[in-house]
Amino acid sequence: xxxxxxxxxxxxxxxxxxxxxxxxxxxxxxxxxxxxxxxxxxxxxxxxxxxxxxxxxxxxxxxxxxxxxxxxxxxxxxxxxxxxxxxxxxxxxxxxxxxxxxxxxxxxxxxxxxxxxxxxxxxxxxxxxxxxxxxxxxxxxxxxxxxxxxxxxxxxxxxxxxxxxxxxxxxxxxxxxxxxxxxxxxxxxxxxxxxxxxxxxxxxxxxxxxxxxxxxxxxxxxxxxxxxxxxxxxxxxxxxxxxxxxxxxxxxxxxxxxxxxxxxxxxxxxxxxxxxxxxxxxxxxxxxxxxxxxxxxxxxxxxxxxxx
Numbered sequence: 001x002x003x004x005x006x007x008x009x010x011x012x013x014x015x016x017x018x019x020x021x022x023x024x025x026x027x028x029x030x031x032x033x034x035x036x037x038x039x040x041x042x043x044x045x046x047x048x049x050x051x052x053x054x055x056x057x058x059x060x061x062x063x064x065x066x067x068x069x070x071x072x073x074x075x076x077x078x079x080x081x082x083x084x085x086x087x088x089x090x091x092x093x094x095x096x097x098x099x100x101x102x103x104x105x106x107x108x109x110x111x112x113x114x115x116x117x118x119x120x121x122x123x124x125x126x127x128x129x130x131x132x133x134x135x136x137x138x139x140x141x142x143x144x145x146x147x148x149x150x151x152x153x154x155x156x157x158x159x160x161x162x163x164x165x166x167x168x169x170x171x172x173x174x175x176x177x178x179x180x181x182x183x184x185x186x187x188x189x190x191x192x193x194x195x196x197x198x199x200x201x202x203x204x205x206x207x208x209x210x211x212x213x214x215x216x217x218x219x220x221x222x223x224x225x226x227x228x229x230x231x232x233x234x235x236x237x238x239x240x241x242x243x244x245x246x247x248x249x250x251x252x253x254x255x256x257x258x259x260x261x262x263x264x265x266x267x268x269x270x271x272x273x274x275x276x277x278x279x280x281x282x283x284x285x286x287x288x289x290x291x292x293x294x295x296x297x298x299x300x301x302x303x304x305x306x307x308x
Contacts, residue, residue, distance in 0.1 A: 022188050022198055025181040026205060030307045033174040033209050036167065037300035043161055043220075044293045050157040051286035054231060054279050057150030061238065061276030064143035068245070068269035071136035075265065078129045079258075085122050137249030140268065144245055147275050148238030154282055155231035161289070162224045163217050171212055174303075178209045208306035211299045220292045227285035234278030241271030 185202040188194035194202075247253060248264030 021184050022181075022194050022202060025177070025184040026202060026307070029174070029177045029181050029205055029209060032170065032177045033212075033300075033303050034307065035304075036170060036174070037297055037304055039164075039167055040293055040297040040300055043163075044290060044297055046157065046161045047286055047290045047293055050154055050161060050227065051283055051290060053150050053157065054154040054227070054234075054282040054286055057147045057154060057231075057234060057238075057279035058276060058283055060143045060147035060150060061234070061272055061279050064140050064147060064241070064245075065269060065272040065276055067136050067140040067143065068265065068272050071133055071140060072265060072269065074129055074133045074136060075262070078126055078133065081122055081126045081129065085119065085126075134249060137245060137265075140272065141242055141245040141249060144238050144242040144268070144272055144275065147272075147279060148235055148242055151231045151234035151238055151275065151279055151282070154279075154286075155228050155235060158224050158227035158231060158282065158286060162221045168217050171215070171217060174209060175212050178206055178212075182206050182210075205303075205306045208299075209303040211302065215296045215299055216292070217296065220289055220296070223285045223289035223292060227282045227289065230278050230282035230285060234275045234282060237271050237278060238275040241268050241275060244268040244271060 181202060185194075185199060185206065188202075189199055244264055245268040248261050248268055253261045253264065
């Protein structure tokens with residue numbers, strides 16, 4: 001009787017000990033795997049904001065490029081109008097009045113008046129086109145400045161939105177605790193010393209939290225780095241484009257050196273295209289970072305949900 005009682009007592013102690021180990025292992029998982037989702041949620045919000053900011057930079061750069069191309073077309077129209085006036089002057093304006101053969105004075109006056117009206121109309125077209133060109137140049141400069149500002153902001157925000165060392169360490173520790181829980185559960189199952197309910201709960205936690213093995217945390221930081229570099233390049237090109245565009249549209253250049261103005265306009269348009277491409281690249285990096293963070297956040301939510 002005493003032997004039977006001793007065996008029963010030993011089994012009861014063993015079961016209690018196994019249950020204690022299983023409970024302790026679950027608590028360890030809760031400690032190491034809990035509260036990860038909060039930090040990831042903040043990162044996801046920041047990535048969304050950064051994507052929107054660099055998206056604005058992409059649009060601003062695209063508008064600057066489109067405006068610059070429109071300005072180039074207007075400048076071509078001005079060149080053509082000026083060529084037409086130059087031809088008129090060469091054909092009629094340089095002929096001395098005393099060398100003209102006037103057979104019909106009324107016809108002559110009418111032709112002169114038509115010539116003057118035509119000449120004045122062309123001059124007016126040039127004046128309107130030059131003002132339009134000036135306005136487009138100012139608009140290009142402004143939108144390039146906006147693209148520069150958003151790229152600077154995007155570079156700063158992307159650079160700070162990274163997985164910190166302590167979070168990566170916590171995820172590593174989480175996976176280690178999950179492995180420990182798996183070993184404890186296996187031992188309890190072999191011993192038959194845990195209830196089916198406890199074993200099922202442990203299995204659910206293991207399945208949910210072990211999903212951290214599918215998360216590549218380094219990819220989040222790599223995308224952050226890519227966005228930071230792209231935004232930095234966009235900011236540099238945008239700043240250079242802003243300065244170049246302003247120089248091309250300055251009074252001294254616009255009124256004094258048509259070749260220099262043309263070269264500066266071309267350079268400004270090229271820089272606008274460059275900053276647009278860089279902003280777009282940063283936007284893509286930020287958008288894909290959101291997807292990576294979302295995957296990690298989903299794993300965190302499911303793991304923490306299983307621990308409740």
